[in-house]
Structure formats: C-alpha cells, structure tokens
Amino acid sequence: MQRKIIEFANLLRKSGLRVSVAEAIDAFQALEELSIDDREVFRDALRASLVKRGDDVPTYDQLFDLYWSGFHDNLKGAFEAAAGALADDGIDMEQLLQKIREMLESGQVPEGEVDLSDLARALLTGDLSELEQMIRAAATQAGVARIENMLQIGFFGRRTLEAMNAEGATRELRDLAARLRAVGMGDAEAEAIGRLAERFFEALRQSVRSFMERELQTRNFEYMEKFRREALFEKSFYSLTEDEIARMREVVNRLAQRIKNVMSIRRRRRKKGKLDLHTMLRRNMARGGMPFELVFKEKRKDRPKLVILCDVSSSVANVSRFMLQFVYSLQECFTKIRSFVFVAELGEVTQVFHDHEVGKAIEEALEGGGVINVYTRSNFGMAFHTFWRDFLSAVDAKTTVLVLGDARNNYNDPKAWCLRDLHNKAKNVIWLNPESPSAWGFGDSVMDKYLPYTTLAEECRNLRQLSRIVDKLVL
Amino acid sequence: MFESVEMVQKQLEEQGYICDKRIATVVFLANRLEKPVLVEGPAGVGKTELAKVVAAATGRPLIRLQCYEGLDEAKALYEWEYSKQLLYTQILKEKIGEVMQGTGSLREAAARVGQQDSVFFSEQFIVPRPLMHAITTDEPCALLIDEVDKSDPEFEAFLLEVLSDFQVTVPEIGTFAAKHRPLVFLTSNDAREMSDALKRRCLHLWIDYPDEAAELRILQAKVPGMDQKLAADLVAMMQRLRQLDLKKTPSIAETIDWARALLALNAESLGEQAVRDTMSVILKYEADIRKAQQELSRMMTARAAVTPAAVPTPSAPAATGTPPAPVAPPKKGTLH
Numbered sequence: 176m177q178r179k180i181i182e183f184a185n186l187l188r189k190s191g192l193r194v195s196v197a198e199a200i201d202a203f204q205a206l207e208e209l210s211i212d213d214r215e216v217f218r219d220a221l222r223a224s225l226v227k228r229g230d231d232v233p234t235y236d237q238l239f240d241l242y243w244s245g246f247h248d249n250l251k252g253a254f255e256a257a258a259g260a261l262a263d264d265g266i267d268m269e270q271l272l273q274k275i276r277e278m279l280e281s282g283q284v285p286e287g288e289v290d291l292s293d294l295a296r297a298l299l300t301g302d303l304s305e306l307e308q309m310i311r312a313a314a315t316q317a318g319v320a321r322i323e324n325m326l327q328i329g330f331f332g333r334r335t336l337e338a339m340n341a342e343g344a345t346r347e348l349r350d351l352a353a354r355l356r357a358v359g360m361g362d363a364e365a366e367a368i369g370r371l372a373e374r375f376f377e378a379l380r381q382s383v384r385s386f387m388e389r390e391l392q393t394r395n396f397e398y399m400e401k402f403r404r405e406a407l408f409e410k411s412f413y414s415l416t417e418d419e420i421a422r423m424r425e426v427v428n429r430l431a432q433r434i435k436n437v438m439s440i441r442r443r444r445r446k447k448g449k450l451d452l453h454t455m456l457r458r459n460m461a462r463g464g465m466p467f468e469l470v471f472k473e474k475r476k477d478r479p480k481l482v483i484l485c486d487v488s489s490s491v492a493n494v495s496r497f498m499l500q501f502v503y504s505l506q507e508c509f510t511k512i513r514s515f516v517f518v519a520e521l522g523e524v525t526q527v528f529h530d531h532e533v534g535k536a537i538e539e540a541l542e543g544g545g546v547i548n549v550y551t552r553s554n555f556g557m558a559f560h561t562f563w564r565d566f567l568s569a570v571d572a573k574t575t576v577l578v579l580g581d582a583r584n585n586y587n588d589p590k591a592w593c594l595r596d597l598h599n600k601a602k603n604v605i606w607l608n609p610e611s612p613s614a615w616g617f618g619d620s621v622m623d624k625y626l627p628y629t630t631l632a633e634e635c636r637n638l639r640q641l642s643r644i645v646d647k648l649v650l
Numbered sequence: 651m652f653e654s655v656e657m658v659q660k661q662l663e664e665q666g667y668i669c670d671k672r673i674a675t676v677v678f679l680a681n682r683l684e685k686p687v688l689v690e691g692p693a694g695v696g697k698t699e700l701a702k703v704v705a706a707a708t709g710r711p712l713i714r715l716q717c718y719e720g721l722d723e724a725k726a727l728y729e730w731e732y733s734k735q736l737l738y739t740q741i742l743k744e745k746i747g748e749v750m751q752g753t754g755s756l757r758e759a760a761a762r763v764g765q766q767d768s769v770f771f772s773e774q775f776i777v778p779r780p781l782m783h784a785i786t787t788d789e790p791c792a793l794l795i796d797e798v799d800k801s802d803p804e805f806e807a808f809l810l811e812v813l814s815d816f817q818v819t820v821p822e823i824g825t826f827a828a829k830h831r832p833l834v835f836l837t838s839n840d841a842r843e844m845s846d847a848l849k850r851r852c853l854h855l856w857i858d859y860p861d862e863a864a865e866l867r868i869l870q871a872k873v874p875g876m877d878q879k880l881a882a883d884l885v886a887m888m889q890r891l892r893q894l895d896l897k898k899t900p901s902i903a904e905t906i907d908w909a910r911a912l913l914a915l916n917a918e919s920l921g922e923q924a925v926r927d928t929m930s931v932i933l934k935y936e937a938d939i940r941k942a943q944q945e946l947s948r949m950m951t952a953r954a955a956v957t958p959a960a961v962p963t964p965s966a967p968a969a970t971g972t973p974p975a976p977v978a979p980p981k982k983g984t985l986h
C-alpha cells in the first residue's frame with residue numbers, strides 16, 4: 176500500500192500538484208486509521224492529506240479514478256471470468272483450489288519438491304492484492320514508463336508477462352498436477368488443474384493488457400495537464416478559446432494572490448518603525464514621564480495611484496482583460512485606481528468596477544462600459560486627446576499611467592504631444608504593447624512616436640510577460 | 651475520541667451540526683492523527699461552527715484565537731505585563747535600601763539586585779494569550795485559529811512553529827510544552843492563499859455550500875419550528891440565488907437568518923411581499939437585491955404556471971391533503 180501511495184503521489188506531482196513526501200506519509204497514516212473498503216472515505220482521506228488547494232480537486236478526482244478505482248476491478252473481473260469459463264467446463268474453481276491447498280498443507284508432497292514461485296502461490300491463494308503488486312512491479316521492470324501509444328500495448332504487455340514469469344508459473348501449476356496425482360489426486364482433478372493453469376494465464380494476460388491501457392491513459396492525462404498548465408503562460412493573447420480565458424482568469428487570480436502575499440510581508444517589515452520619543456514622552460506625561468505606553472513611528476506607505484488606459488478593440492482586448500483583472504485583484508496595493516477604455520472615443524469605467532464584481536465589470540468594460548462605442552476603428556490620437564482635454568487633472572506626480580494598446584492608429588494623427596504632457600505630469604508612463612518591438616513603427620503602428628514619452632514600454636503578449644510586468648509595477 | 655467516521659457524523663448531528671461524510675472523515679482523521687485541520691471555504695458555510703461542535707462533541711474546552719491584520723506574537727502567545735513590571739521597579743527602587751542591607755561588597759550588591767531581576771521576568775508578569783493557554787492547559791482542549799487568512803504572512807510563519815511541536819520558549823523563563831496535543835482547527839476564507847508550508851502540516855478540508863437536501867436538514871435543525879413547505883421553498887430559493895452572479899453570495903448563516911425573519915413576521919409562504927420585506931436580511935448590496943428580485947419573480951411565475959395541475963400531486967405520500975395548514979403537528983416528528 177505504501178508503495179502505491181507514493182506512486183500515486185508521484186502521479187499527482189507529474190500533473191502539476193504540489194505534494195510533499197511528508198504529505199504522502201500522512202496519507203499512509205490516515206489509511207491505517209480507516210477501513211479502506213469504503214471507497215468514498217478512502218478518497219476523502221487521501222484528499223485531505225494530499226490535496227490542499229481547491230483548484231486542484233478536479234484533477235485529483237480524475238487521477239484518483241484512473242489510478243485507484245480501475246485496476247483492481249479489472250483484475251477481479253479477469254479472474255471471475257476465469258472461474259466462469261472453468262465452471263462451463265464443469266470445474267468448480269474454488270473447490271479445486273481448496274483441495275490443492277489442503278493437499279499441499281497436509282505435507283503429502285515431500286517438502287522441497289514443490290518449490291512454488293511467489294506468482295504461483297498468489298494464484299493458488301487467489302490473493303489479488305499480491306497479484307496487483309506483482310503486475311505493477313513487472314510492468315515497471317518492463318519499462319512501461321516509456322509507453323506512448325496504443326500500438327505498444329502488445330509489446331509492453333508481453334515484456335511484463337515475461338518479467339513476472341507468467342509462463343513459468345503456468346508450468347509450475349502443471350507440474351504440480353503431476354505431483355499431486357502421484358500422491359493420490361484423481362485423474363479428473365489433476366487434469367482440471369491443467370485447465371486452471373491455462374485460464375489463469377489468460378486472466379493474467381487480460382489483466383496486464385488493461386493495466387497497459389490504464390497506464391497509457393494516465394500518461395496522456397499527465398501530459399495534457401502539464402502541457403495545458405505550462406502552455407497557458409506562453410499562449411498568445413491573440414487567440415484564446417473561452418475555456419482558456421476561464422483558466423487564465425484562475426491563474427491570474429493566483430498570481431495576484433502571490434503578489435499580495437509578498438506585498439504584505441514587505442509592508443509589515445516597513446511598518447515596524449522606530450520608537451517615537453517625542454510623542455511617547457508627551458503621551459506619558461501624566462505618569463510622570465514613565466514610559467507606560469510605547470509609541471512607534473508609523474512609516475508612510477507609498478502605494479501608487481494608478482490610471483489605466485485600455486485599448487478595448489478586439490486586437491488588444493485580452494491584454495486589457497487580464498491586466499484589469501490583475502489590477503483590480505490587487506486593488507488594495509494602490510491608493511486609487513481610475514480606469515478608462517478607448518477605441519477611438521475614450522470614457523471612464525471606474526464606476527463600473529464599483530457597481531459590479533470584478534469579472535462582470537471587466538466584461539462590461541470590454542464592451543465599452545456604456546460610455547464609448549467599441550465598433551469603430553482604433554484612433555489613439557483621438558483617445559489621448561480626449562483624455563488630455565477632460566482628465567489630465569486626474570494625473571499628478573504620484574500617478575502611474577498604464578497604457579494598454581498596440582498603437583495601430585489606422586493612419587490617423589497620433590497627437591503624441593498629448594502623451595508628452597501626460598508624461599510630464601505623471602510619475603511614470605508604462606506602455607504595454609502586445610506586438611513585438613520589431614513591429615513598432617511599421618505599417619500603421621505609431622508606437623515609435625509615443626515611445627519617447629513613456630518611462631517603460633514592453634511587449635506583453637502572454638501571461639508570463641504580463642505577470643512579470645505586474646511584479647515590476649507593485650513591488 | 652471518535653470510534654468511526656459514522657460516529658463523527660452522528661455525534662456532530664447531536665450538536666446540531668449537519669455534515670456529510672467528507673467532513674466527518676477529515677474530523678475523524680484529525681482526531682486520530684492529532685493533526686491540525688485547515689478548513690477553507692466561502693463565508694458562512696459553517697467553518698467556525700465545525701470547530702465549536704467538534705469541541706463540544708469531544709468534551710474539550712474551546713480556545714479561540716481570532717486572527718486579524720496586524721495580529722502578532724504578543725497578542726497570540728503572551729505578553730509581558732509591562733505596567734506591572736514598571737510598578738515593580740518602582741517598588742524595588744523604594745525598597746532598594748532594604749535589599750542592600752548588609753551587603754559588603756559591590757559584587758554582593760549586584761548579585762542581590764540580580765536576584766530581584768529574575769523575579770522581574772517570571773510567570774507572574776506574563777499575560778497568557780490563546781496559544782499559550784492552549785499549550786499550558788491541563789486538560790485536552792480544542793484550539794480554533796479563526797480566519798487565519800486575515801493574519802499576515804509573518805504571523806503565519808510563527809504559527810507554523812507552534813503547530814509543528816506545540817511548545818513555546820519564553821527566553822527568560824524556559825520552554826513550555828503542551829501536555830496534550832490540542833485539536834486544532836484553522837479556518838480561512840481564502841482572502842489569501844496560505845503558504846505551502848502551513849498546508850503541509852495540516853489536513854485540508856474544503857467546505858462548500860451544501861446541496862439542497864443538506865441545507866434543508868440544517869435549516870430544520872437550526873429553526874425547528876418552521877413549516878416544512880416554507881422551509882423547502884426557502885432553501886430552493888437560496889440554492890437558486892447562489893447560481894446568480896452576486897457580489898456577495900448568501901450563505902447558510904443567511905438562510906438561517908432569513909428563516910428566523912420570516913418566522914418573526916409570521917409569514918406562511920414565500921410570497922413576493924414577504925420576500926421583499928425580508929430581502930435585506932440575506933443580501934447586502936442594492937444591485938444584488940435587484941437581481942434577486944428579478945429571479946424571484948421569474949421563479950414565482952414559473953411556479954404559478956405549474957401549480958394548478960400540481961397542487962394535489964406533490965404531497966402524494968402524505969396523502970392527508972393538508973396544503974394550507976402551516977401548523978401541521980406530525981411534521982416535527984419527521985425532522986430527525
């Protein structure tokens with residue numbers, strides 16, 4: 176069992192869950208306290224010790240089914256089928272096995288003459304758990320880890336049977352029949368043992384085959400999961416399916432969480448200011464200057480103010496989407512956030528975020544938030560000009576301005592001077608562009624015109640880049 | 651000590667806590683393995699309550715540490731009673747003559763003062779806080795560390811130490827080790843993700859909103875006087891509301907409050923008026939209330955469309971046919 180749990184923990188790990196050795200040991204201890212016949216309890220006990228994040232539960236459930244529920248049942252099925260086939264031939268398998276065991280135990284066969292292998296013994300005692308262990312071990316020995324496709328099932332299956340010496344065990348059983356006949360077993364029964372050996376071999380073959388099939392499934396699953404997780408980070412924002420958007424949203428939340436943790440550690444460290452002697456003396460005056468009450472200086476936190484200008488035209492919508500999600504998940508890291516959306520017209524959507532929960536607000540903002548028309552062609556010049564005219568007063572020396580857009584201006588006037596004025600007033604102007612710098616300034620891109628008025632301009636085409644930028648922004 | 655998972659379920663139910671096998675399994679293991687449990691889940695699904703009822707069911711006193719931003723070791727473990735110490739120095743100052751009486755050398759005098767010093771940092775000047783209590787108490791106790799996600803990561807690191815060996819060292823006095831391992835519950839609303847290190851030391855339990863049947867049982871346990879049909883309608887409505895995209899999803903606590911409010915108003919059914927009057931009990935945001943009311947109207951119209959045909963059929967097993975009587979006596983018996 177211990178080995179199985181370690182193996183299962185490995186499997187979880189390969190699929191991207193974090194499972195430590197200590198937790199695998201916990202799982203093992205947990206199972207010692209419970210009857211593991213109750214599948215539900217078994218599953219919950221393992222989960223409580225191995226899986227510590229809500230997000231990971233679906234993966235766990237799938238892998239649990241794949242790993243635990245299946246194979247034992249397969250094995251049982253195969254041996255029940257063997258019993259059934261024997262019954263068709265008029266042989267009662269249980270009775271026969273009983274008889275063999277009795278004769279062996281009674282010592283009628285001289286000691287040393289029956290030197291049965293572990294496999295043969297397990298077959299004779301019908302010890303399915305033992306058989307399961309043997310098949311697992313043999314499969315590992317046969318290199319099942321390298322199995323990649325259906326066509327290899329036969330090959331690895333044969334090697335597994337060889338590794339556990341299934342044929343040898345069959346032969347042993349036949350030999351045993353001869354020996355038992357020599358000490359008085361009836362011909363019919365001895366012959367039945369021959370049949371039994373055949374059926375057992377067949378059952379083993381079947382079981383090994385289903386083991387291979389499961390193995391392949393698990394492999395694929397692991398691979399897919401890992402791939403999906405990693406790919407998500409590199410995946411370009413330009414082409415996302417609904418499902419990927421949902422998954423990315425989760426990832427963004429988790430990243431935001433991580434940043435918050437780091438932030439709060441930093442803040443605490445900073446808050447531990449020095450003793451404030453002046454205030455302390457004053458406050459303790461009443462007690463004759465005895466410092467009953469200690470007073471510490473509180474350090475001022477310099478959280479940035481943030482103004483976000485989001486291009487919500489379809490080419491950039493996803494960058495804006497995830498950036499907004501980031502920023503609003505990190506709300507408490509900023510003194511104030513104001514958000515604006517634009518395509519050609521520009522409008523403020525800060526209120527939308529007050530009225531709705533973040534996910535909903537973002538979707539609304541991407542639709543223009545009821546303040547702008549999104550079904551036009553991008554015009555950065557016009558958008559910046561509107562901002563310059565109506566909202567420049569929102570920007571001061573503590574404000575970081577974040578622009579999300581591809582700067583593809585459809586050959587309109589870029590009005591870069593608006594951004595220049597903005598840059599002069601603000602603390603920082605950070606521009607995130609989903610296009611690679613090599614494309615900046617070519618075709619209708621006017622990124623080169625805006626570049627001089629940014630503190631930082633970065634390519635931001637996937638989650639990895641985005642999260643790196645957010646790190647820079649808040650830390 | 652619980653005998654089995656089923657016994658956990660039963661004993662918690664006797665304390666008025668309805669739980670599924672999943673919760674019971676984790677409680678059982680926590681008790682057996684003496685491991686802390688990290689309970690996570692949305693607000694108001696009974697995380698805190700779970701700790702309380704487990705304490706009650708095992709006959710352990712409950713010691714509670716409520717976490718908040720800025721909670722530090724001093725507030726959680728122990729504090730030196732600073733003002734008492736100051737007072738003591740004052741007294742010492744006055745008595746210094748007495749103390750010094752008969753001291754010949756400077757060295758001797760210093761030693762005398764030194765003796766006073768060790769009294770200065772002794773247990774009598776310590777104000778124990780919940781964690782210290784849990785460690786020094788003589789009988790086995792249950793320790794609830796509530797809303798641990800609200801505490802700072804720094805505090806979490808400190809908790810980690812305490813949870814791994816249940817002993818604390820006060821440098822001036824020595825080490826206190828727990829006589830019995832407390833049964834520890836940590837609850838979290840996921841305001842932030844707890845560190846892997848903490849999670850590794852705990853069994854993990856995720857409590858979600860209950861399904862309809864479970865919620866109905868909870869309601870019946872908590873508000874026993876309620877008409878069954880009304881309770882069922884109310885729970886159905888809550889389940890629907892949770893499907894909506896609300897700013898704050900109502901929890902079990904709200905279900906119970908709502909039921910009590912309706913009971914107080916003598917409402918006999920979940921009519922539009924009654925709901926409108928009590929909606930503010932379950933929903934806190936204006937926008938949410940608006941959404942919920944729309945959903946409610948939709949539900950009502952849907953039901954109105956169905957009822958004429960459905961009136962005689964749904965209560966078929968209880969074929970006595972008592973639809974409008976809210977004080978049906980046999981109902982109480984069926985609650986358990």
Ligand SMILES: Nc1ncnc2c1ncn2[C@@H]1O[C@H](COP(=O)(O)OP(=O)(O)OP(=O)(O)O)[C@@H](O)[C@H]1O
Pocket residue numbers: 666667668669692693694695696697698699700837838839868871872902903906
């Ligand atoms: N399974 C249950 N059986 C009986 N009562 C329950 C159950 N779950 C929750 N309750 C009731 O719901 C109310 C809220 O529970 P509790 O305060 O424990 O929630 P919580 O998860 O700790 O919430 P928060 O995260 O806000 O602290 C309590 O009054 C409790 O009695």
Ligand SMILES: [Mg+2]
Pocket residue numbers: 697698699796797837
């Ligand atoms: Mg609580």
